[in-house]
Amino acid sequence: MIRLHVSIALLMLLTACGSTSELFTTIPEGDFKERIVAQENGGVRVSAAVPSSKETRDLFGKNLYKKGIQPVWLEIENLRATPLTFLPVGLDPAYFTPLEVANIDKKDNKQLKPSDVSQFYLRQGMVLAIEPGKSRSGFIFTRLDEGTKAFNVDVTGRDGFETFTFFIPVPGLNVDHYAVDWENLYEASQYVELEREPLMELIEGFACCVTNANGSETGDPLNLVIIGHPTDVYTAFIRAGWDETETVTRASAWKTMKSFVSGGEYRYSPISSLYVFGRPQDVAFQRARDNIHERNHLRLWMSRALYQGYPVWIGQISRDIGVRWTTKTITTHKIDPNVDETREYLLENLAYAQTLKAAGYVGGVGEVPIDQPRGNLTGDPWFTDGFRAVLWITSEPTPISDLKFFKWRNPLEINLGRKQ
Amino acid sequence: MLWLSLAACATAPYSYEPKPESWVINRAQSQESGMFKVRASVPSNKEAEQLFGIPLSDRGIQAVWLEVTNNAPERARLVPYSIDDGYFPPHEVAYMYRKRFSKQGWLDMERRFYDMTIPRHIAPGATEAGWVFTHNVEGTKAFNVDVFYTGGSEARNESFTFFIEVPGLKPDHAEIDFRALYPSEEVHEVEYDGFRALLNDLPCCTSNQDGGGHGQPVNIVLVATGRELLQALLRADWNESIYERSEKYLEATDYLFGRPPDAIFRKGRGGTTLSPNRNEMGVWLAPILVKGKPVWMAQIKHAIGRRFEIGEMFLTVRLDPDVDDGRNYLLQNLWYSQSLALFAQSASGTPVPRETPAEDFKGSPFFTDGYRFVLWVSGDPVALDEAQTLDWDHVLEDSR
Numbered sequence: 086m087i088r089l090h091v092s093i094a095l096l097m098l099l100t101a102c103g104s105t106s107e108l109f110t111t112i113p114e115g116d117f118k119e120r121i122v123a124q125e126n127g128g129v130r131v132s133a134a135v136p137s138s139k140e141t142r143d144l145f146g147k148n149l150y151k152k153g154i155q156p157v158w159l160e161i162e163n164l165r166a167t168p169l170t171f172l173p174v175g176l177d178p179a180y181f182t183p184l185e186v187a188n189i190d191k192k193d194n195k196q197l198k199p200s201d202v203s204q205f206y207l208r209q210g211m212v213l214a215i216e217p218g219k220s221r222s223g224f225i226f227t228r229l230d231e232g233t234k235a236f237n238v239d240v241t242g243r244d245g246f247e248t249f250t251f252f253i254p255v256p257g258l259n260v261d262h263y264a265v266d267w268e269n270l271y272e273a274s275q276y277v278e279l280e281r282e283p284l285m286e287l288i289e290g291f292a293c294c295v296t297n298a299n300g301s302e303t304g305d306p307l308n309l310v311i312i313g314h315p316t317d318v319y320t321a322f323i324r325a326g327w328d329e330t331e332t333v334t335r336a337s338a339w340k341t342m343k344s345f346v347s348g349g350e351y352r353y354s355p356i357s358s359l360y361v362f363g364r365p366q367d368v369a370f371q372r373a374r375d376n377i378h379e380r381n382h383l384r385l386w387m388s389r390a391l392y393q394g395y396p397v398w399i400g401q402i403s404r405d406i407g408v409r410w411t412t413k414t415i416t417t418h419k420i421d422p423n424v425d426e427t428r429e430y431l432l433e434n435l436a437y438a439q440t441l442k443a444a445g446y447v448g449g450v451g452e453v454p455i456d457q458p459r460g461n462l463t464g465d466p467w468f469t470d471g472f473r474a475v476l477w478i479t480s481e482p483t484p485i486s487d488l489k490f491f492k493w494r495n496p497l498e499i500n501l502g503r504k505q
Numbered sequence: 506m507l508w509l510s511l512a513a514c515a516t517a518p519y520s521y522e523p524k525p526e527s528w529v530i531n532r533a534q535s536q537e538s539g540m541f542k543v544r545a546s547v548p549s550n551k552e553a554e555q556l557f558g559i560p561l562s563d564r565g566i567q568a569v570w571l572e573v574t575n576n577a578p579e580r581a582r583l584v585p586y587s588i589d590d591g592y593f594p595p596h597e598v599a600y601m602y603r604k605r606f607s608k609q610g611w612l613d614m615e616r617r618f619y620d621m622t623i624p625r626h627i628a629p630g631a632t633e634a635g636w637v638f639t640h641n642v643e644g645t646k647a648f649n650v651d652v653f654y655t656g657g658s659e660a661r662n663e664s665f666t667f668f669i670e671v672p673g674l675k676p677d678h679a680e681i682d683f684r685a686l687y688p689s690e691e692v693h694e695v696e697y698d699g700f701r702a703l704l705n706d707l708p709c710c711t712s713n714q715d716g717g718g719h720g721q722p723v724n725i726v727l728v729a730t731g732r733e734l735l736q737a738l739l740r741a742d743w744n745e746s747i748y749e750r751s752e753k754y755l756e757a758t759d760y761l762f763g764r765p766p767d768a769i770f771r772k773g774r775g776g777t778t779l780s781p782n783r784n785e786m787g788v789w790l791a792p793i794l795v796k797g798k799p800v801w802m803a804q805i806k807h808a809i810g811r812r813f814e815i816g817e818m819f820l821t822v823r824l825d826p827d828v829d830d831g832r833n834y835l836l837q838n839l840w841y842s843q844s845l846a847l848f849a850q851s852a853s854g855t856p857v858p859r860e861t862p863a864e865d866f867k868g869s870p871f872f873t874d875g876y877r878f879v880l881w882v883s884g885d886p887v888a889l890d891e892a893q894t895l896d897w898d899h900v901l902e903d904s905r
Contacts, residue, residue, distance in 0.1 A: 168899070174837035182830045185809035188823060203826075207859065213833060214900060239889075246890040406597040421596045429625060430594075433586035436660070455619075488660035 116140065117158070120253065127247040128165035132222075134158045135234045137256045145186075145209075152189055154181055155229040155255075156209075159238065160222035163215040167243045171213050173225050175239030175248070181226035183210035215240075230255075235323040250482075252320060270367070271389050278391045285493055287390055288473065289449040291399050295359035295384075297462055304359060304462035305420070306450045306469055308428045309400035311385060312392050313478035318368070318385070320480040321440035327370035327383070359462070361386040361399060372434075380405050381427065395477075402427050403461075422458055422466045428474050435476060436485050443477040445491025519610035519617070521558030529556065529570055538663040540577035540654070544634075545665075546570045547646045549673035558614070559602040566593055567641040571650065572634035575627040579656030583625050587651035587664075589639035595619045598638050627652075644676045644745035645669065647736070668736060676745035678768040683731060686767075687792045700795045701897055704853040704877065707791065710865075711759035711804060718866030720759045722854050722873050724832045725803040727788070728795050728847075729882035734788075737844035737882045743770040743786070757867070761789045761802060783808045783822075784831065798881075805831030826862055826870045832878050839880060840892055847881035849895035876900050 117136040124131055135157050138150035149156065157176065163169040173180050187206035211223035227236070238249040279287060288310055294303040311318060358365035366384035373380045385400040404421040421427055435441045450471045453459050458466035475491055533546035547569050550562035561568060569588065575581035585592050595618035603611035623635030639648070646669045653662040695703055704726065711720030727734060739745075746769045758765045766787030773783050786805045793800040807830065808822035825831070839845045856875030857863045864870050876898065 172837050172840070174834065174841050178838075178841065182807065182809065182825050182827060184825050184827055184830075185807070188809045204859075207827070241890075243894075404594065404597070406594075406600045419600060421594055423594060423596055423619070426594045426596075430586065433584050434590070437586055437590070485660050485662070490655065490658055490660070492658070 116256075121158075122251060122253055124249045124251075125164075126249065127245060128163070129169065129240050129247050129249075130162040130164060131238050131240075131249045132160040132162075133236075133238065133251050133253060135253045135255050139257070147186075147189060149186065149189070149226075150229055153229045154186060154189070155227050155234065156224040157227050157234065157236065158222070158224055159211050160220060161215050161238070161240060162220040163217055163242075165242065165244050166217050168217060169215040169240050169242040171211065171215065172239040172241060173211070173213070176225055176236050177227035179228060183207050183224075183226065186226050230328070233319075233323055235320075250324075252323065270387060275389050276391050276396075277389055278394065279397075281392075281493070284390060284392055284397065285447050287388075288397070288399070288447050288475075291388075291449055292361065293450045295361055295401055295462075298358070298360055298365075300360065300363065302462060305401045305403055306424055306453075306467065307361065307399050307401050308424060308450055308469065308473050309383070309385070309398075309402055309431070310447060310473050310475040311398040311400055311478055312395050312475070313398075314395060315368075315387075317395075317478050317480040318398070321435065321438070321478045322370045322383075324482075325372075325434050325438035325440055327372045359384055359401065362388070367398075381430075383431070399473075402431050404430070420461065420465045420467065422468055424467045425469050425472075432474050432476060435478070436488055439482040439484055440478055440480070441476060441488055442479040442483055443475075443489040443491050445475045445493040446472045447475055447494050449473050516607045517605065517610055519558060519606045519614040522555040524552075524555050526556070526570070528552070530572075533570065533572070534667060534669060536665045536667070538665060540575065541581060541652045541663050542574040542576070543650050543652065543665045544572040545648075545650065545667045545669060547669045547671045549671055550641075551673065557618070559605065561598070561638070562641050564598075564601050565641045566598060567639050567646065569637045569639055569646070569648065570634070571623050571637060572632060573623070573627050573652060574632040575629060575652075577654055577656070578629050579654060580629060581627040582653040582655050583623065583627065583633075584651045584653065584662075585623075585625070585637050588637055588648050591640060593638040595622045595638065642744065644671070644674050645735070645739060646671050647739035666736075666740075668739065674745075674747060676768070677748040677766075678731070678735070678745070680748040681767050683767070683790055686790055692792045692794060694794045694797075696796060697895065700793065700800075700879075701849075701851065703793060704851045704879070707802065707853070708761065709855040711761050711787075713866045714755055714758075714760060716760070716763070719863070721804060721806070721865050721869070721871050722828055722857075722875075723761060723789075723802045723804045724828060724854055724873060724877045725786075725805065725835055726791075726851070726877055726879040727801040727803055727882055728798050728879065729801070730799060730884075733882055733884035734801060736884050737839060737842070738770050740844055741772075741838045741842035743772045746771055759787055759804065761787075761804075762791070764789070784834070786831075786835070803835075805835060807831045807834075824869045824871070826872055827859075828871050828873050829876070832876075836878050836880060839882060840889065843886040843888065844882055844884075845880060845892045846883040846887050847893045847895060849879040849897040850899055851877045851879055852898040853877055874900055 117134045117140045121132050121134040123133075135155065136144055138148075141149050141156055145156070161169070161171055183206035184203055187203050209224045211225050212221045215221050234251070234253045234255055236251055238251065240247050291307060292303075294306050296303050313321070364386070367387050369382065369384045371380050371382050381402065381404045383400060383402045385398045388397050388399055390397040403424060404427040405419065406421050407419040432441075432444055436444070448471055450469055450473060452471035453468045455468045458468045460466055472494065475493060477491075529546050529548045529552060530544075533544040535542065535544045547567065548556060550560070553562065553568050554560045557568065571583070573581065573583050596615055599611065599615035599618050602614065606614060621636050623637060624633050627633045646667070648667055650665040650667065651662050652665070653660055693699075693703060708723065710722050712718055713720065729737065750765070755765065767790055768788045770786045770788065771783060784805055784807050786803055788801050788803045791800040791802050805828070807825040809825045836845070836848065852875060854873065854875040854877050857872045859872045862870040862872045879895075879897075
């Protein structure tokens with residue numbers, strides 16, 4: 086069980102956080118301390134907060150976000166009678182050491198002696214050993230995640246191993262789902278709880294594909310059905326390595342443009358809108374691979390159906406395999422025409438990230454053979470066996486051995502495409 | 506001229522050498538578990554180029570050949586994600602190389618790669634074979650293959666782990682005859698207590714080629730057979746390196762027991778714009794057997810940036826002076842990759858306070874709390890909460 090409490094009383098934490106270096110006594114107290122979140126379990130209390138890009142610049146005098154580095158502030162209180170060891174690799178397997186960070190942009194602190202800078206960063210670093218009854222705090226320098234920072238804090242000792250999972254929103258990014266008014270998406274009376282058979286009928290009756298804004302043209306196939314509360318969906322996708330997407334603003338359009346030109350990694354570029362139920366997606370995620378040209382996009386729309394009390398979503402996933410020029414939008418991503426492959430990838434991705442409670446298949450798209458492909462809204466071809474993957478998402482970590490198979494449309498009976 | 510060559514390129518049909526796949530399959534390794542049998546083989550970069558007609562390794566891609574036999578009375582499902590969570594689908598690979606060929610050539614290549622890919626589903630009693638496109642690794646290719654039963658109402662699977670030596674790169678450790686390093690009368694055979702005492706007699710640090718010159722601390726001690734150690738390091742994403750004994754190398758490298766490292770492993774870090782962030786670990790076999798298991802001394806150097814040395818006409822790396830961090834990292838790295846069986850801390854090194862760092866023979870500063878981590882490495886996976894500790898010494902007060 087993960088319990089998150091937002092701590093309003095922060096007084097005792099502030100002293101631990103302040104710098105002891107004379108050089109940095111004037112560190113402005115950023116707002117990040119007002120966002121401290123604490124959890125307690127098994128004789129360990131962990132408090133965490135994540136400074137934004139601007140707060141980080143104020144704290145460290147360097148634009149660490151620009152370098153792909155994000156400090157995470159932690160305080161670990163050992164309430165046990167035995168020593169405790171904190172394991173930063175559990176937080177980020179490729180964390181940066183304090184001196185590595187000190188060595189970045191050395192020109193920024195040229196007025197200071199290099200040894201003073203090193204000492205400052207060493208003091209900011211989080212310690213690994215926490216004595217019984219003691220409380221230690223400091224920063225871990227992690228790889229950057231904008232939007233929500235999702236991480237584990239693992240501690241171990243003679244009295245056992247504990248894991249704490251944190252999801253901490255970081256200011257500076259306008260994310261799709263914050264703009265959706267979930268409460269008023271549908272009237273309470275519009276939701277319908279459905280049994281298995283009527284639900285399958287409903288899902289298989291949904292449109293095959295997304296449309297453009299006025300519904301005159303169809304595009305990518307709707308090949309996903311997700312079951313879960315918005316918070317479960319959100320937590321699960323982040324744990325599986327997906328990023329929230331940024332709603333389109335001038336600044337983000339400019340950032341996307343730059344990463345297009347350089348091929349560099351800008352993981353939060355906005356996703357263009359596709360339509361289902363006459364509205365653009367309620368939430369969109371993307372998962373960057375090596376650069377902007379290689380990423381997976383996923384869009385979800387909440388339906389009015391509930392299954393065992395959980396909202397049912399319809400969705401679409403595609404994998405970008407490159408960029409090409411079009412007359413419609415100037416540039417667009419070329420998608421992998423084998424959309425079933427991408428669908429199966431998502432199933433495996435979510436299952437291995439321990440976020441899947443059950444999985445199965447339903448129909449509804451209709452078979453599109455490889456030698457008679459259809460086109461999406463930007464003219465990319467796609468083909469499919471015609472099935473939708475049904476993925477029941479959970480925010481509780483669920484090992485693969487606990488994953489259940491829905492026998493909705495039995496994969497033994499259906500002709501799943503040979504090469505998805 | 507350039508225009509001509511581009512035009513020529515764009516009209517080329519897709520072609521490849523008509524080598525039979527058996528060329529690669531002949532040396533496949535085979536494993537059986539439960540109702541499934543898996544065979545795997547990995548071609549060298551050159552062999553892959555001939556088979557696929559494109560230089561896959563130029564784009565960091567390595568093709569892996571698999572064959573799955575399903576003896577279960579139900580459909581089996583192979584999970585490519587378990588082999589490489591960033592695997593490349595065939596259409597993506599073809600798209601990367603499309604500019605080499607005409608439009609038709611690209612489509613021909615795309616269709617061929619699609620047909621060559623191993624399917625995810627294997628019918629009861631059937632055998633399926635084909636390729637998976639993974640990220641390229643130099644040296645031994647280490648990967649898992651998970652195959653699931655689909656008949657029940659819950660997920661059940663068999664896991665296979667392959668370590669496949671790929672032709673083309675011979676790793677440094679393969680060049681060394683470990684049996685010939687120490688005559689048997691020089692080898693100390695000890696139990697835990699004797700081992701703990703013996704650690705005090707081992708050199709604190711490396712030296713340079715002529716045995717003088719103070720090097721950095723050797724603060725990691727590994728207990729494992731060579732095979733277990735190699736499997737654990739590969740599982741923890743370390744890469745092997747090639748054997749190197751040039752004059753220049755011998756002058757610059759670290760020495761322990763009078764010789765350069767028996768093996769060097771490297772590990773990079775993805776996902777950031779910082780380039781030179783890399784760990785390098787030198788490993789030496791020690792003349793010690795603990796309860797019959799070989800002992801290895803190791804030292805990690807963590808590059809944190811570049812440094813220009815005046816008087817030398819090349820850039821060198823700036824090393825993290827906090828050498829304990831590399832040691833702490835390896836502990837967690839092996840632990841999280843489920844390779845740590847037993848762990849102890851030994852106060853047998855020489856402390857160097859942070860306030861007054863020492864300099865090694867190459868001028869890199871360093872400091873340390875003087876503790877060594879002794880890690881018993883397991884070839885079989887050990888769950889995170891099952892690793893044991895020996896109550897020796899403790900890093901009492903963290904130096905920070």
